[in-house]
Amino acid sequence: MATVAEDITSITQVESGMMVSRLVARTLCAFTLVLIFMGALVKSHEAGLSVPDWPTTYGYNMFMFPPSEWRANVFYEHTHRLVASLVGIITLFLFCWVALHDRRNSIRWFAFAALAVVALQGVLGGLTVLYLLPAYLSVAHGVLAQSYLLLIVFLARIFSANVAPQWGSVFKPDTERTAHWAIGLTVVVWIQLLLGAIVRHTESGLAIPDFPAMGGQWLPMFDDAMLSRINEWRLDQTLSSNAFLPDVSMEQVAIHAIHRFWALVVLAAYAGLLRKIWKCRPSNLKFKKAALGIGILIAIQIALGAFTITTQRLPLVASLHVLTGAVLLAASWYYALEAIQLPSYFGHEKSRAVLTE
Amino acid sequence: MRTSWYRVGVSCVAAVMLSGMQAWAGSVTGTIKFDGQPPALKPLDTTADPVCHSKHKDKSLPNEVLVLGSGQTMANVLVRVTKGAPAKDHPAPTDPVILTQEGCRYAPHVFVIRAGQSLKVLNPDGILHNVHSLPKTNTALNKAMPANLTEMETKFDKVEEPFAFKCDIHPWMQAWCFVTDNPYYSITKEDGLFNIDGLDAGEYEITAWHERLGTKTETVTVKDGEPAKVDFAFAKK
Ligand SMILES: [Cu+2]
Numbered sequence: 001m002a003t004v005a006e007d008i009t010s011i012t013q014v015e016s017g018m019m020v021s022r023l024v025a026r027t028l029c030a031f032t033l034v035l036i037f038m039g040a041l042v043k044s045h046e047a048g049l050s051v052p053d054w055p056t057t058y059g060y061n062m063f064m065f066p067p068s069e070w071r072a073n074v075f076y077e078h079t080h081r082l083v084a085s086l087v088g089i090i091t092l093f094l095f096c097w098v099a100l101h102d103r104r105n106s107i108r109w110f111a112f113a114a115l116a117v118v119a120l121q122g123v124l125g126g127l128t129v130l131y132l133l134p135a136y137l138s139v140a141h142g143v144l145a146q147s148y149l150l151l152i153v154f155l156a157r158i159f160s161a162n163v164a165p166q167w168g169s170v171f172k173p174d175t176e177r178t179a180h181w182a183i184g185l186t187v188v189v190w191i192q193l194l195l196g197a198i199v200r201h202t203e204s205g206l207a208i209p210d211f212p213a214m215g216g217q218w219l220p221m222f223d224d225a226m227l228s229r230i231n232e233w234r235l236d237q238t239l240s241s242n243a244f245l246p247d248v249s250m251e252q253v254a255i256h257a258i259h260r261f262w263a264l265v266v267l268a269a270y271a272g273l274l275r276k277i278w279k280c281r282p283s284n285l286k287f288k289k290a291a292l293g294i295g296i297l298i299a300i301q302i303a304l305g306a307f308t309i310t311t312q313r314l315p316l317v318a319s320l321h322v323l324t325g326a327v328l329l330a331a332s333w334y335y336a337l338e339a340i341q342l343p344s345y346f347g348h349e350k351s352r353a354v355l356t357e
Numbered sequence: 358m359r360t361s362w363y364r365v366g367v368s369c370v371a372a373v374m375l376s377g378m379q380a381w382a383g384s385v386t387g388t389i390k391f392d393g394q395p396p397a398l399k400p401l402d403t404t405a406d407p408v409c410h411s412k413h414k415d416k417s418l419p420n421e422v423l424v425l426g427s428g429q430t431m432a433n434v435l436v437r438v439t440k441g442a443p444a445k446d447h448p449a450p451t452d453p454v455i456l457t458q459e460g461c462r463y464a465p466h467v468f469v470i471r472a473g474q475s476l477k478v479l480n481p482d483g484i485l486h487n488v489h490s491l492p493k494t495n496t497a498l499n500k501a502m503p504a505n506l507t508e509m510e511t512k513f514d515k516v517e518e519p520f521a522f523k524c525d526i527h528p529w530m531q532a533w534c535f536v537t538d539n540p541y542y543s544i545t546k547e548d549g550l551f552n553i554d555g556l557d558a559g560e561y562e563i564t565a566w567h568e569r570l571g572t573k574t575e576t577v578t579v580k581d582g583e584p585a586k587v588d589f590a591f592a593k594k
Contacts, residue, residue: 046528047525047526051487052487052500052501052525071407072406072526072527073527232593235570239398239569240396240397242402
């Protein structure tokens with residue numbers, strides 16, 4: 001029979017263990033975003049093969065590679081690998097911590113999944129180098145990064161002090177429907193990031209070089225005339241800037257167009273969420289504000305997409321476009337997780353119950 | 358005495374025969390020009406690597422995507438026989454083709470190598486480059502060339518349309534490689550002239566290729582003893 005005092009000590013231990021988990025998971029979210037941005041810089045500078053070996057770096061252990069050699073494109077690829085290792089190490093720490101301090105089996109499995117995904121992601125990154133960047137591997141590497149982010153955001157949410165819906169005393173069906181819209185938005189954004197990765201790795205980023213018109217038309221016809229206008233422009237650019245832009249195919253134009261079209265689907269999903277949240281009675285200011293925040297992210301993201309085109313894929317702009325995409329994905333997912341009624345086995349109550357038995 | 362007169366006689370006959378054969382072998386010559394307003398290309402920005410930049414302090418590194426001579430003649434155009442080439446065996450030369458990385462630039466910008474012939478890549482820069490070829494049929498190459506590695510050898514086994522070489526460390530570095538199994542090709546210099554020798558009388562398809570302006574094809578007839586002439590003009594479409 002545990003005394004009341006012992007119970008309180010145990011609960012405090014659980015809380016402080018949870019605090020570390022939460023801190024680590026949030027740090028991991030931040031580092032993952034930085035890492036996604038750095039990965040985007042690698043692609044934007046076409047630096048993916050500037051270190052041609054893996055897991056070594058020019059034959060060195062990667063941590064021993066002299067900084068004097070971090071020149072030109074090597075800088076982007078090498079620092080990407082270094083920060084990736086750091087994310088791997090933090091994930092390993094999180095897994096160990098959770099395995100030792102969290103009694104909830106489901107959470108342990110999620111922490112293990114994070115570790116497995118980060119390891120797989122590292123190997124995938126290595127394979128992109130060893131197989132000389134085939135598009136399908138690069139796309140998989142990019143999309144797995146975004147999926148890993150979802151997993152870490154989920155863990156960060158689970159480790160929050162209160163996993164009950166952050167809603168107050170609203171009707172449950174209302175919060176649930178809002179959560180469904182937020183999950184819908186997350187799925188639609190994830191698909192958009194997949195499309196974005198395909199655009200990037202099939203060299204379709206300037207397959208339609210104008211915005212918001214497409215190939216000189218507001219209503220693109222996707223005919224030979226459109227294609228030859230685009231390729232004329234690309235030849236002009238090759239001969240007037242230092243970007244070597246070869247002719248594109250109609251497939252590349254289509255890939256690019258689908259990415260633009262899907263942005264409208266993202267907007268529609270967001271409009272649906274906004275409508276739902278405004279209809280909620282009684283209204284919840286926190287959720288309204290958060291929804292507006294997501295709206296601002298979407299606006300910034302569309303502007304960055306347009307700038308990526310008008311600046312002819314200036315590496316910094318294109319990479320910020322990728323980063324904002326990731327932030328948008330994380331934000332809509334966190335929103336959904338705050339609104340949703342998480343299954344009770346994710347709550348603290350169970351760990352308390354285990355301790356006080 | 359008698360033997361040496363005999364030798365001179367044989368030599369004379371052989372000489373006459375050889376010169377006669379040379380008269381029969383035809384050739385295709387011509388000039389490649391660029392039509393229209395020549396573009397104002399900007400020099401390449403090498404500031405990303407201070408070492409490369411320091412090698413071009415007084416003279417900037419030109420963008421070689423279009424190199425014109427006086428009278429808008431075009432350099433770096435590969436002209437070759439694409440149909441009708443004599444179906445003989447042409448063993449690959451034993452000397453290697455040389456590709457140099459000097460001042461963070463490839464030289465030559467366009468080169469031809471025979472299938473199976475050795476390609477020697479040099480690194481007089483004494484800095485880190487990576488040599489990355491992007492063929493579709495041959496095996497791609499992506500090898501580090503650290504500061505202390507001054508040369509490296511490789512080869513391509515299969516005939517293939519022109520593909521790029523690039524350095525992923527210095528993204529402005531680009532060269533083009535064409536793998537062939539015969540000697541019926543020519544690469545233009547700034548004077549835009551090409552000359553393909555050793556062709557028998559007959560009809561040939563001649564193709565001119567430029568890295569960004571695409572290809573042009575003409576059919577020519579080579580007659581005994583006189584060079585066939587064909588000119589090509591490229592334009593911004
Ligand atoms: Cu280089």
